[in-house]
Amino acid sequence: MVVNDNELVSNNSNGESQLNPDSKDNEDEKGRYSVYQELGAVGQYRYAGVFFEEFLDELKGRKGIKTYKEMTNNDDVVFAVDRLIELMIRQATFDVEPASEESIDIEAAQFLKECMDDLNKPFIDFIAEVLSFLDYGWSYFEKVFKVRRGDHPDLKMNSKYDDGLIGWRKLPIRSQDSLYEWVMDESTDELTGMTQLPPPSYQLKTIPLSKALHFRTTSIKDNPEGRSIWRGAYESYYYKKNLKVIEGIGIERDLAGLPVLQAPENTNIWDKNSTKMVEYLTNAKSIVQNIRRDKIEGIVIPFGWSLVLLSSGGSKQIDTDKIIQRYDTRIAMNGFADMILLGHQQVGSYALASSKTNTFGVAIGAYLDIICQTLNSQGVPQLFKLNENHFKGIKSYPKIIHGDVEVPDLQELASWLSVLISSGVIIPGPKLEQWAKMISGLPQEEESYEEQVNQQKQDMQAQQNTTAMDDLSNKAKLQQQQLDQKEAAKNPVNSKNNPKANQKQPTNKKRYLTFGSYLKV
Numbered sequence: 434m435v436v437n438d439n440e441l442v443s444n445n446s447n448g449e450s451q452l453n454p455d456s457k458d459n460e461d462e463k464g465r466y467s468v469y470q471e472l473g474a475v476g477q478y479r480y481a482g483v484f485f486e487e488f489l490d491e492l493k494g495r496k497g498i499k500t501y502k503e504m505t506n507n508d509d510v511v512f513a514v515d516r517l518i519e520l521m522i523r524q525a526t527f528d529v530e531p532a533s534e535e536s537i538d539i540e541a542a543q544f545l546k547e548c549m550d551d552l553n554k555p556f557i558d559f560i561a562e563v564l565s566f567l568d569y570g571w572s573y574f575e576k577v578f579k580v581r582r583g584d585h586p587d588l589k590m591n592s593k594y595d596d597g598l599i600g601w602r603k604l605p606i607r608s609q610d611s612l613y614e615w616v617m618d619e620s621t622d623e624l625t626g627m628t629q630l631p632p633p634s635y636q637l638k639t640i641p642l643s644k645a646l647h648f649r650t651t652s653i654k655d656n657p658e659g660r661s662i663w664r665g666a667y668e669s670y671y672y673k674k675n676l677k678v679i680e681g682i683g684i685e686r687d688l689a690g691l692p693v694l695q696a697p698e699n700t701n702i703w704d705k706n707s708t709k710m711v712e713y714l715t716n717a718k719s720i721v722q723n724i725r726r727d728k729i730e731g732i733v734i735p736f737g738w739s740l741v742l743l744s745s746g747g748s749k750q751i752d753t754d755k756i757i758q759r760y761d762t763r764i765a766m767n768g769f770a771d772m773i774l775l776g777h778q779q780v781g782s783y784a785l786a787s788s789k790t791n792t793f794g795v796a797i798g799a800y801l802d803i804i805c806q807t808l809n810s811q812g813v814p815q816l817f818k819l820n821e822n823h824f825k826g827i828k829s830y831p832k833i834i835h836g837d838v839e840v841p842d843l844q845e846l847a848s849w850l851s852v853l854i855s856s857g858v859i860i861p862g863p864k865l866e867q868w869a870k871m872i873s874g875l876p877q878e879e880e881s882y883e884e885q886v887n888q889q890k891q892d893m894q895a896q897q898n899t900t901a902m903d904d905l906s907n908k909a910k911l912q913q914q915q916l917d918q919k920e921a922a923k924n925p926v927n928s929k930n931n932p933k934a935n936q937k938q939p940t941n942k943k944r945y946l947t948f949g950s951y952l953k954v
Contacts, residue, residue: 475622475655482614482628486656492667498569498609501661504670505568510761511663511670514768515568519561521797526836527556527805532829541817541824542831544598548816549833551581551593553603562606563804566648569609570659573627574646576812577602578819599819601812607631607640615657616641624657643815648807666767673760680753685725690742692721697737769796794839801835808833843873 466472478485487493491500504511527549531542549556559574566572579588579602583595592600607629616626616639626641649659663670694717696702702717704710720732720740734740758774765771770793813830850869853859870876 510764514770521838525838530832545831548600567662570661571649573607574604666764669760669763690744692724693741695739769793797838
């Protein structure tokens with residue numbers, strides 16, 4: 434198939450290229466296609482809104498969601514890393530960056546900050562729920578709006594602010610275990626929504642992507658389910674879980690001993706033809722299989738039978754504790770948090786701990802980047818389009834940004850800044866001072882958005898006044914020139930070309946020039 438764009442692309446009256454409307458489906462009779470048409474497909478393994486990219490049955494669809502839920506709730510290492518991630522991200526600050534220093538952009542940033550602060554619950558709690566996308570690979574939230582009418586009985590209008598603008602009312606999660614199917618555009622393989630079957634009503638509900646915030650860890654093959662950060666830890670979790678069961682059985686047998694029940698002499702309990710012997714064997718098996726060391730322990734046996742508990746004479750040939758520790762380390766590695774095990778295994782230096790902590794901090798920063806990017810691409814634009822009449826003239830949308838989750842080594846930071854300042858690379862100033870105080874946790878006076886807006890308005894008013902004064906001054910000079918020309922035409926003696934022009938001429942009238950008007954005396 435030959436690609437020929439010239440025959441499929443025409444020019445409009447402005448000379449701009451556009452698809453030829455006479456070409457059916459952008460294809461001509463020779464089977465040639467335009468470069469504007471999408472010919473291939475992503476190649477997603479899906480059917481009826483269900484994805485089959487995962488090759489393990491235990492991790493597919495709803496079964497996979499159940500498995501990851503079990504891992505996050507039952508495994509001690511996974512639970513600890515999840516809690517560590519959440520607590521560290523709760524320490525991070527979230528702010529808004531205006532698109533420019535102009536007053537309208539600063540006002541837009543202030544509005545976005547107010548919307549974050551005007552939710553039905555703290556913004557950081559919303560972020561904590563967003564973090565479930567790390568465990569499951571994705572999380573889905575619905576955007577619910579309101580008209581800001583101050584203290585109002587109707588929740589659709591109740592707000593901290595009373596300006597009539599449209600803001601976020603709440604951003605509730607649509608839980609992963611309520612997923613029924615993904616709504617896809619079959620022509621483009623793009624996600625258009627999510628259908629859920631949530632309890633307690635168990636009624637199908639579809640939330641379009643335009644009304645949602647969709648977070649995911651990775652965009653490989655544009656799979657809306659992403660990939661759990663614990664995907665690589667599943668094998669270690671599986672073997673660890675089963676090994677702990679075996680270890681528990683082994684410990685119990687070591688404590689109780691291996692029970693051996695010996696039948697009386699001349700009693701052939703292996704005789705299957707004797708109903709009595711079969712009953713003896715069944716009862717004997719039941720006794721040895723159910724021996725437990727607990728508060729109701731004890732056994733009753735007939736005369737002539739003997740019970741012996743055999744205990745192991747030494748340690749086990751296989752150290753299950755080391756095997757479980759190995760699996761713990763591999764599980765923690767998948768969360769970039771294996772530093773939490775340093776010291777528990779009597780290994781690891783300070784330098785190693787510092788290096789691994791830095792790696793974990795980088796991972797936390799990447800997770801925060803994903804959250805902010807999703808909010809800025811799927812949440813912020815729609816918010817300002819709903820208020821476009823109020824925010825006309827903004828350069829671009831403000832951005833939600835996050836702060837650091839780690840405090841750098843202040844001694845190293847001070848040495849680094851000292852070198853840069855002494856070498857002249859940077860020059861100390863108010864901004865550097867503000868940053869240094871912020872990074873070191875020292876108190877500082879922060880200028881509020883309201884103060885910035887007022888300062889911007891004052892600066893713009895002063896600039897307008899200066900421009901107006903310049904315009905009046907130029908107009909006055911022009912009027913003065915016109916006056917001089919009229920005087921010269923009426924009285925040639927006073928003309929500047931006349932040598933007597935500089936001589937004082939008697940006159941009964943004086944003209945005093947003001948801005949745009951004359952006073953005759």
